[in-house]
Amino acid sequence: MSAFRAIKGTRDILPAETGAWQRVEAAARGLFGRFGYREIRTPIFEETQLFARGIGADTDIVSKEMYTFDDRDGSSLTLRPEATAGIVRAVVENNLTSADPALRVYAIGPMFRRERPQKGRYRQFHQVDVEAFGVASPSIDVEIVEMALAFLEACGLRDHELVLNSVGDGACRPAYVDVLRAGLLSHLAKLGPDSRRRVETNPLRVFDSKAPEEQELIASLPRISDHLCPECRDHFGEVRRQLDLMGIRYRLDHRLVRGLDYYTKTTFEVTSAALGAQNSVLGGGRYDGLVRDLGGPDVTGIGFALGMERLTMILPLPAGDGRCDVFLVPLAAGGRDKALLLQRDLRRAGLTVLMDHEGRGLKSQMKRADKLAARYVALLGEEELARGVWTVRDMAASTQEAVEDPRLVVYLKEKLNG
């Protein structure tokens, strides 16, 4: 039988990479906490209908990318393709916005979409997701964008671009979609099969098309920015004014319609040229009707999600192989017990300590210490054992000294912290 392999579109995050992942997660927790966000953890699977209604039955995600299965009792379940719908379900179910009318939450975890795998696109991927409920004012849009950019900055990402749009709301978008559909219907011959289907189901999605032969037509289509109702126009104007006030630069793109149907008013993405074709590091926007549509109170919402695979791929972070403060080399017969006790005491004192467990010879143990990039090696040979000392070697300085057993913990702690 051939060896098992990870499922297509999934990947292992190996020990050499997890350091970078942990740093990104720590940056998120630290920064989001300072903006008043608290963590929420929701289940990986939900009722299929939650996503169909929340994200929209005509979106690519719902119509062809979900991992859906029948449970043993016949109910239809789906692995979450994104975090927002599940978080909204949890907010409604637990009535969270009545206790905190300006609820701010974040979540970190895996999502599942059956897309065609390629660089930066996986079938299991991870998002850092942020949601703010109950604030209708444009200043929360700006705060969310500011926090997203501060997060990327804290992670060390350079050379990225903020792209901004408004997709209108229930008052102006339906009329715009009619205008758009009419524009598309009069040029059907210039559209490929995918776009042609979208004219009927979801004309906004035509803006996602990358087909070269459709670009000229797409450029001539009516723009949502010319069809916003006064409220959406004012909201967007105020978002832009406040972004300017904060010195946050952005590019307007009327084609930024996003792949989920719940958006209203502000939408945004941050892209990075370093990513190639899948260039969106994070994306989000406002979704003012979603909580109500999913059975909750009429409260507004806005948020974004960042793709962890994409971010860690382009970060200039060191690999982070872990550190080893001290490597213990017990060579003397009967030295192992002393080493076990010393190892315990050094770890209790907060140091990272490893030792040989196989009774190997000096040469092979020193090789291992080198490989671990140990900063100190403590040797216990027959002579040291008889004298009640350890020989402590400073690996960088290539110096060594004998340190009495009872002083070792304090000695090494001072050396490493001083």
Ligand code: HAM
């Ligand atoms: P989204 O644009 O579908 O939005 O995904 C957000 C981010 O997740 C993308 O920018 C990308 O970095 C990452 N991503 C998406 N699909 C994949 C994939 N197949 N492989 C790797 N990374 C991927 C949402 O999911 C919304 N729920 C965001 C949101 C939150 N809007 C409001 N609140």
